[in-house]
Amino acid sequence: MKPMTRLSSETLVLSEANIDTDQIIPARFLTTTSQEGLGQAAFADWRFDEQGRERPDCVLNGAGASGRKILVAGENFGCGSSREHAVWALRQFGIDAVLSPRIADIFRANALKNGLLAVEIDLVTHQWLIEHPGAQVSVDVDACQLSLPHGRCVAFDLDPFARVCLLEGVDALGYLIHCEDAISGFERQRAARQQQEFM
Amino acid sequence: MSRTLFDKLWDAHVVTAETPETPALLYIDLHLIHEVTSPQAFAELARRGLSVRRPERTVATMDHSTPTWSPDLMGQRRYASEQAWSQIERLEQNCARFGIELHGWESPDRGIVHVIGPELGLTRPGMTVVCGDSHTATHGAFGALAFGIGTSEVGHVLATQCLMQRKPKSMRVTVDGSLPAGVTAKDLVLHLIGEMGVDAGTGAVIEFAGQAIRELGMEGRMTVCNMAIEAGARAGMIAPDQTTIDWLRGRRHCPKGETFERAAAEWLVLAGDADARFDRELRIDAATIAPTITYGTHPGMVVAIDQPVPAADTPARRRALEYMQVTPGRSLLGHKVDVVFIGSCTNARLGDLRAAAEILKGRRVAAGIRMLVVPGSEPVRRQAEAEGLHKVFIEAGAEWREPGCSMCIAMNGDQVGPGQTAVSTSNRNFEGRQGPGSRTFLASPATAAACAVAGAVADPRRIGGWRETRVGVPSPRHMEACA
Numbered sequence: 001m002k003p004m005t006r007l008s009s010e011t012l013v014l015s016e017a018n019i020d021t022d023q024i025i026p027a028r029f030l031t032t033t034s035q036e037g038l039g040q041a042a043f044a045d046w047r048f049d050e051q052g053r054e055r056p057d058c059v060l061n062g063a064g065a066s067g068r069k070i071l072v073a074g075e076n077f078g079c080g081s082s083r084e085h086a087v088w089a090l091r092q093f094g095i096d097a098v099l100s101p102r103i104a105d106i107f108r109a110n111a112l113k114n115g116l117l118a119v120e121i122d123l124v125t126h127q128w129l130i131e132h133p134g135a136q137v138s139v140d141v142d143a144c145q146l147s148l149p150h151g152r153c154v155a156f157d158l159d160p161f162a163r164v165c166l167l168e169g170v171d172a173l174g175y176l177i178h179c180e181d182a183i184s185g186f187e188r189q190r191a192a193r194q195q196q197e198f199m
Numbered sequence: 200m201s202r203t204l205f206d207k208l209w210d211a212h213v214v215t216a217e218t219p220e221t222p223a224l225l226y227i228d229l230h231l232i233h234e235v236t237s238p239q240a241f242a243e244l245a246r247r248g249l250s251v252r253r254p255e256r257t258v259a260t261m262d263h264s265t266p267t268w269s270p271d272l273m274g275q276r277r278y279a280s281e282q283a284w285s286q287i288e289r290l291e292q293n294c295a296r297f298g299i300e301l302h303g304w305e306s307p308d309r310g311i312v313h314v315i316g317p318e319l320g321l322t323r324p325g326m327t328v329v330c331g332d333s334h335t336a337t338h339g340a341f342g343a344l345a346f347g348i349g350t351s352e353v354g355h356v357l358a359t360q361c362l363m364q365r366k367p368k369s370m371r372v373t374v375d376g377s378l379p380a381g382v383t384a385k386d387l388v389l390h391l392i393g394e395m396g397v398d399a400g401t402g403a404v405i406e407f408a409g410q411a412i413r414e415l416g417m418e419g420r421m422t423v424c425n426m427a428i429e430a431g432a433r434a435g436m437i438a439p440d441q442t443t444i445d446w447l448r449g450r451r452h453c454p455k456g457e458t459f460e461r462a463a464a465e466w467l468v469l470a471g472d473a474d475a476r477f478d479r480e481l482r483i484d485a486a487t488i489a490p491t492i493t494y495g496t497h498p499g500m501v502v503a504i505d506q507p508v509p510a511a512d513t514p515a516r517r518r519a520l521e522y523m524q525v526t527p528g529r530s531l532l533g534h535k536v537d538v539v540f541i542g543s544c545t546n547a548r549l550g551d552l553r554a555a556a557e558i559l560k561g562r563r564v565a566a567g568i569r570m571l572v573v574p575g576s577e578p579v580r581r582q583a584e585a586e587g588l589h590k591v592f593i594e595a596g597a598e599w600r601e602p603g604c605s606m607c608i609a610m611n612g613d614q615v616g617p618g619q620t621a622v623s624t625s626n627r628n629f630e631g632r633q634g635p636g637s638r639t640f641l642a643s644p645a646t647a648a649a650c651a652v653a654g655a656v657a658d659p660r661r662i663g664g665w666r667e668t669r670v671g672v673p674s675p676r677h678m679e680a681c682a
Contacts, residue, residue, distance in 0.1 A: 016515065016518075017515055018397055018398070018497050018515070020497070020627075020629045022627065022629045022630075022631065022632050023629065023630065023631075026631060026635070027608045027609055027610040027632075028609070028610055028635075030235050030263070030264075030610055031235075031264050031279070031280060031282040031283040031286050031610060032282060032286070033238035033239070033242075033285065033286055033289045034238075034239065034242075035239050045630070045631050045635055050617065050635065050636070075398065076397060076398040076401070076431065079397060079398065079431060079497075080333065080428075080627060080629060081332075081333050081608075081627075082236070082331060082332060082333040082347040082348060082349055083235075083236065083349075084236070084239075084331075084349035084350040084351060085350075087349075102398055102401060104398070104401065104431060105367075105401060105402060105431070105433050106333060106347055106348070106349060109348075109349060109352070110349035110350075110351065113349070113351040113352075114351070159222070159365065160219060160220050160221075161220060161221050161222055161363065164220075171351065172351075172355065172363050173243070173247070173351070173354060173355055173358060173359075175221075175363070176224070176355055176358065176359045176361060176363065177249070177358065177359060179214070179215065179224055179359065179361065180359070182214050182215050182224065183214055183224070183226070183252075183359060183360065183361055186214040186226055187226075190226075
């Protein structure tokens with residue numbers, strides 16, 4: 001994973017609430033055994049019609065969408081299925097950050113493990129962003145701060161562990177593997193206790 | 200200090216405590232895997248040269264991409280695609296390579312992951328259970344802490360048997376009184392999600408409590424916990440009691456004899472302390488719940504089956520009603536249906552099939568309706584066939600299939616067509632969930648079966664009273680239900 005310290009982009013806006021992971025990537029694309037090649041499947045049924053033609057009225061299509069890395073979404077974004085494919089598809093589509101007043105638990109956990117900054121923002125900021133699609137927004141991961149046009153800054157919460165992972169471009173598995181002694185110790189203690197109880 | 204059921208389970212599995220900088224390290228007792236969310240995790244292990252730390256704590260099944268058609272005379276199975284076939288093959292290879300038990304095609308126990316875990320006694324009270332599947336909360340019905348994870352976390356558990364987790368908040372939903380006659384666990388949980396909203400549980404573990412929950416059998420409790428995620432919750436759980444213990448006794452992976460009785464005594468004391476505090480509480484009166492059905496495009500858009508659909512007073516509801524082709528201000532009774540699906544980790548257990556067969560016995564699926572009945576596992580299928588339920592379904596005109604997730608996630612070729620409307624016993628009615636352009640009403644097995652007979656949304660309490668009605672002869676009351 002590439003370290004992520006700062007990000008600056010115009011926003012893409014999907015104001016609908018409760019955008020579920022079936023919308024982000026429909027289940028028929030999940031028969032893959034790879035993480036790759038999923039960008040085309042991102043929001044497939046929103047972007048393409050039954051014949052596979054781009055829907056011109058979809059904000060994710062066309063020149064306006066390309067190069068935009070920050071997705072502003074309605075509340076409860078990423079609800080539903082636990083499929084990490086939703087995060088892989090968004091990343092490959094070009095999204096590096098999702099801003100929403102509420103983000104579903106599993107989606108957020110998956111996002112932060114894949115260098116996709118998924119953070120919750122306050123309702124006032126969210127409303128402003130919804131009303132100003134294409135606004136230039138900067139994200140400072142280190143300072144946990146968004147910069148909006150006109151010099152306005154907004155803080156966001158980010159789990160300190162996830163923040164370090166993003167800043168250093170590392171994932172949690174490396175950390176976990178180094179906890180081997182603690183894990184073995186826990187297993188030994190528990191086995192001893194169970195043996196006592198069931199003697 | 201007083202502790203909830205969740206507190207007790209959490210505390211018992213903390214390997215290293217949470218600090219401001221790092222989440223807690225939580226030990227996982229049981230890891231269930233399937234073909235869709237595991238291949239990339241195994242690939243990551245291989246890439247890093249890691250092995251599976253405790254292969255005996257992971258159990259695999261194949262359910263999501265598997266065809267539900269029986270194999271042909273040559274033993275060939277009708278996969279949805281070459282890719283679906285290769286996903287199954289990859290699971291077989293990974294399990295063989297890493298030493299993981301797989302309930303594959305040849306296993307007499309294969310089935311939907313959340314059906315077979317409890318069935319085999321792999322899921323037991325007091326355990327932590329995870330799976331790369333959001334409906335893992337199902338196992339919470341046994342007083343386990345069970346939650347869905349993504350593929351990265353599947354890799355974490357395979358490699359270390361642990362997950363990094365911040366402790367979620369706690370919430371208790373108490374359902375007082377008894378469910379009225381003809382109202383099932385599915386109606387109860389749909390009603391609850393409607394009351395709570397689809398994100399009320401975000402960041403929390405819900406404990407379901409109260410008389411109506413205690414009165415549910417284990418299958419009903421699994422249905423309720425299964426859908427905790429549809430209220431946004433991390434997990435749903437129910438304290439173990441005598442019902443739990445009686446259901447588990449004799450299951451393959453449960454302790455036997457005296458050891459079982461000692462374990463059972465331990466399980467009973469897992470229940471939360473009487474004065475334990477929850478971050479949030481919600482109380483509901485069971486008597487107010489009727490057979491419930493969704494009308495919109497998320498599981499919180501519900502209505503009692505004989506009550507009018509709410510007005511399109513928000514942009515979200517307007518969009519949902521338009522997508523579903525539903526008229527606000529009128530009940531759904533009589534709304535035309537094309538497909539009926541009985542199955543999924545929510546409602547494909549024996550009791551669900553019995554409830555559907557009860558309605559279908561001696562009746563016909565209405566002309567033009569396609570009905571699929573997909574048992575949750577091979578043991579469910581065998582037991583249903585031993586009771587003759589499959590004959591009831593087939594004689595009524597339904598398709599009786601092999602176990603799997605089937606039309607719930609619709610990635611194995613079992614799909615609802617574009618523009619078609621289905622009544623499904625599954626858990627999600629999102630746009631296109633059951634196939635591109637498909638529309639879904641979620642309901643109980645009894646309601647789904649009633650809809651199949653009527654060819655339209657119907658109230659199972661009224662069909663239930665039609666026992667005298669002969670096959671193929673529409674009765675005036677039938678017409679009334681369809682009006």
